[in-house]
Amino acid sequence: MGLVGRVREGTRPPESLLLTAPGERAYVDRWDCDVAAGIGLAHLIEAFFTSKAFRAERLALAAIGRGGTDGEALLLAMGAAQNFAAWTQVERRENEILLEDFAGRTRCWLAVTPSADFTTLSFGTAIMARHGMHAAARSENLAFRALVPFHRPYARALLMSAAHKAVRLRQRAVSGG
Template sequence: MPNIQKYAVPPDSLLETYSSNGYADCYRTEIHGHISLAQFIAVFYTTSLFKLERFILTHVANKPSTDTQAQDLADDKANQFAAWTVEKRNDHEILMCDMLGRTRSWLMVQHAKEHSMLYFGSAVVPGKSKSGKSSLGFIFVALLGFHKIYSILLLSSAKRNIHRSLPTAY
């Protein structure tokens, strides 16, 4: 598996807003070459692994999506993709909010000389429990281990596909 590292949510990133309230994580990897945010978004949301998630969203949540829609999101021609809506975006980051408003999905690219750092992170906004206390919810807590492994696999899959698509990446 390509080198994927757990990393602190970068200060001043779009995801940082959520790191102090609820749950937020961040994973990163380095790749040779200058990778744009648009390239990263398009590759990330069209990997075989993410297509499995898209299949599930189509049949369970009635939120279908296509590779063309992923490319439109990457090219900033769309603000919605599958179960997510763009919450914020800049030249190096995109922050997406799920249809229930409880989770965030975040991608970021940073460039350094001949390399790009690719970041993927998630956030879960606490809801209110029956007692009125702030809570992430039983289901999320129960699936946290799976979520961490899945996040690493998603970023790894995107990195692998970038390697395959760019002749300068090695």
């Protein structure tokens, strides 16, 4: 492995924030990527939300008044803010954070798992089930299911972009620059 390994689909440990927060999930995924550098959660959060791959999503969110700045991403990373763009922090532990979107429909999970030789960076998404027999609930559930095939490669690209940026952030921090 170089500084950044390939992104692979991960297993979902039942004790993670991705799965322990209340609510029924209609879809859950997890992606992992090993990096050589010792990356902490703050570096991953900052790198994820300021990565090149996430820029398009931030522009789309800005168009609906839910955009966020690099500085706001850094505040969330450092634990000095509870919100970023369309997300609010649900819970945070030493090595993981769970965020929920403003509509309460999707959750974003980031985690780091350090080991002696590398750190595993993880990104997961949960789409919350919407119940009811009315047309809007059925239509929304169908729309989310239709987007899953597009979400999977996008999620992989997001984590890969964040992993590369996290390594650069860590290298800068170590070199004092």
